Amino acid sequence: MTQINPTQLPAGQWHNVPLSLPGAPGNSDAIMHAFVRRGRKAGPTLFITAAMHGDELNGLEIIRRFMRSRRLTSLQGTVIVVPVVNVHGFGMGSRYLPDRRDLNRVFPGSAKGSLAGRVAEVLMQEVVLKSDFGIDLHTAAIHRYNVPQIRAELENRVVEGMAMAFGVPLVLNSELREGSLRESAGQNQIPVIVYEAGEALRLDEISIKAGVRGIENVMTHLGMISNSRRTRLPTSQAVADSSYWERAGDSGVFHNLVKPGTYIKKDQLLARIISPSTMQASEVRASRAGILVGLTQMALVYEGDALFHIARYRGMHEDVANQVERFHEELGPDFGT
Ligand SMILES: [Zn+2]
Numbered sequence: 001m002t003q004i005n006p007t008q009l010p011a012g013q014w015h016n017v018p019l020s021l022p023g024a025p026g027n028s029d030a031i032m033h034a035f036v037r038r039g040r041k042a043g044p045t046l047f048i049t050a051a052m053h054g055d056e057l058n059g060l061e062i063i064r065r066f067m068r069s070r071r072l073t074s075l076q077g078t079v080i081v082v083p084v085v086n087v088h089g090f091g092m093g094s095r096y097l098p099d100r101r102d103l104n105r106v107f108p109g110s111a112k113g114s115l116a117g118r119v120a121e122v123l124m125q126e127v128v129l130k131s132d133f134g135i136d137l138h139t140a141a142i143h144r145y146n147v148p149q150i151r152a153e154l155e156n157r158v159v160e161g162m163a164m165a166f167g168v169p170l171v172l173n174s175e176l177r178e179g180s181l182r183e184s185a186g187q188n189q190i191p192v193i194v195y196e197a198g199e200a201l202r203l204d205e206i207s208i209k210a211g212v213r214g215i216e217n218v219m220t221h222l223g224m225i226s227n228s229r230r231t232r233l234p235t236s237q238a239v240a241d242s243s244y245w246e247r248a249g250d251s252g253v254f255h256n257l258v259k260p261g262t263y264i265k266k267d268q269l270l271a272r273i274i275s276p277s278t279m280q281a282s283e284v285r286a287s288r289a290g291i292l293v294g295l296t297q298m299a300l301v302y303e304g305d306a307l308f309h310i311a312r313y314r315g316m317h318e319d320v321a322n323q324v325e326r327f328h329e330e331l332g333p334d335f336g337t
Contacts, residue, residue: 004036004126006045006078011038014067019122021087022115024098030088032119034127035067035081043077043224044132048215049123050082052104052136052181054089054096055200059137062211071216074226079219080127086119093201095141105177107184120181128185133162133222134192135215136181139200139207146294146309147261147324148197148210153182154239158191165221166193166214169323170261170293172240172311193218199297206331238320240311243293247304248273250282254301258308260292261328263321270308273301288312291320 002018009015014037021030048066050059060083067081084090086103096102101116109120128134140146149170152163163171174194176183185192195214197207219225248254252273258264264286271284284307294309301307313320 004034004080004130006036006038006080006130009036009038011040012073013037019126021119021122024088032082032085032087032122035063035083036078037067037072037075038078039072039075039224041076043075044222045078045080045130046219046222046224047080047082047127047131047134048137049085049127049134049181050137051084051086051090053102053138053141053200054084054086054092054094055142056095056137056139057201058139058198058204058207058211059195060084061203061208062137062215065208065212066215069212069216071219071225071228075224077222077224079224080131082123082127085123088115088119095200104181105179107179107181108187120184123181124184128181128190129188131190133158133218134181134185134190135162135166135218136192136194137211138194138196139198139202139204140196140294142200143296143298144294144306145199145204145260145297146196146207147292148195148207149293150193150214151196152193153186156186156191159193161221162191162193162218165218166195167217168195168197168210168214169238169320169327170240170291170311171238172243172293206328209331210327238291238313238323240291240293241314243290243309243311244288245306246270246284246286246308246310248301248307249284249303250275251301251303252276252282254296254299254307255281256295258292258295260295261321261324262292263289263318264292264308264310265289284308286310291324 109117151174198204272281290310
């Protein structure tokens with residue numbers, strides 16, 4: 001297995017470092033490609049990972065654009081990016097590994113463990129433990145859309161600083177999930193934030209633009225690149241106290257009536273579900289007020305399906321919704337459609 005040794009790489013350019021993984025049956029090794037860039041000046045090491053879930057593609061494009069950023073000429077320290085962590089799942093358009101495991105539940109992994117455990121272990125040893133900070137890029141699961149948002153454990157002050165610096169208006173305080181990259185990195189005192197934006201198997205331009213800008217903002221905050229006039233944070237960012245899913249009360253064809261990122265009032269009509277056996281519509285209403293941060297993209301739903309992810313911001317919903325609207329107007333017109 002090739003190893004990452006940034007100090008041995010010439011500064012000022014990207015280096016493609018292939019990391020060996022167990023191959024598919026009948027094939028030789030699979031390769032996880034890490035790209036490493038060392039600045040001409042010393043500084044911290046930041047990792048950026050994408051496609052931990054193999055069908056989540058926005059992060060790959062975020063990393064591609066980031067790698068071409070002119071602002072990297074002023075880089076202090078080192079960046080290690082991995083555009084596709086879950087190489088096996090990616091090749092199948094699947095969130096999971098071929099052994100049906102979720103890679104983000106098996107960290108820190110083991111060199112003698114399952115396929116998932118071995119992939120996790122390579123990422124841990126070669127990328128995460130060689131870094132001081134990390135950003136893990138995700139999208140919503142298949143057939144769901146997430147408004148660009150940061151999820152982070154905000155009790156940790158360093159994590160909170162990175163989460164706010166990223167600069168998207170929605171921040172959700174989220175506990176560490178057992179077996180996640182974020183948890184394992186945190187146990188090694190490596191602060192990690194998760195960016196969740198867009199939908200699996202699709203590219204979403206606003207999510208991509210906000211992601212590239214967010215990474216640059218965090219690097220500015222960490223002193224890794226010099227400040228830019230383009231660095232503009234929302235005037236206020238809101239941290240959600242809690243969030244909930246509004247579910248389908250009926251099975252049928254789903255007609256959504258609300259836009260992602262908007263303020264939802266208690267009892268507001270969110271959707272209608274048409275039953276093909278009665279040709280009658282049933283209503284979906286909000287049980288509580290909040291901001292719509294994620295929603296299903298499926299037109300066919302089953303009773304009990306999660307339809308709308310609504311985050312609750314104490315007493316400032318209209319402000320938050322205005323922030324989200326301004327943020328998205330700035331980045332582009334076709335948001336969440
Ligand atoms: Zn994911």
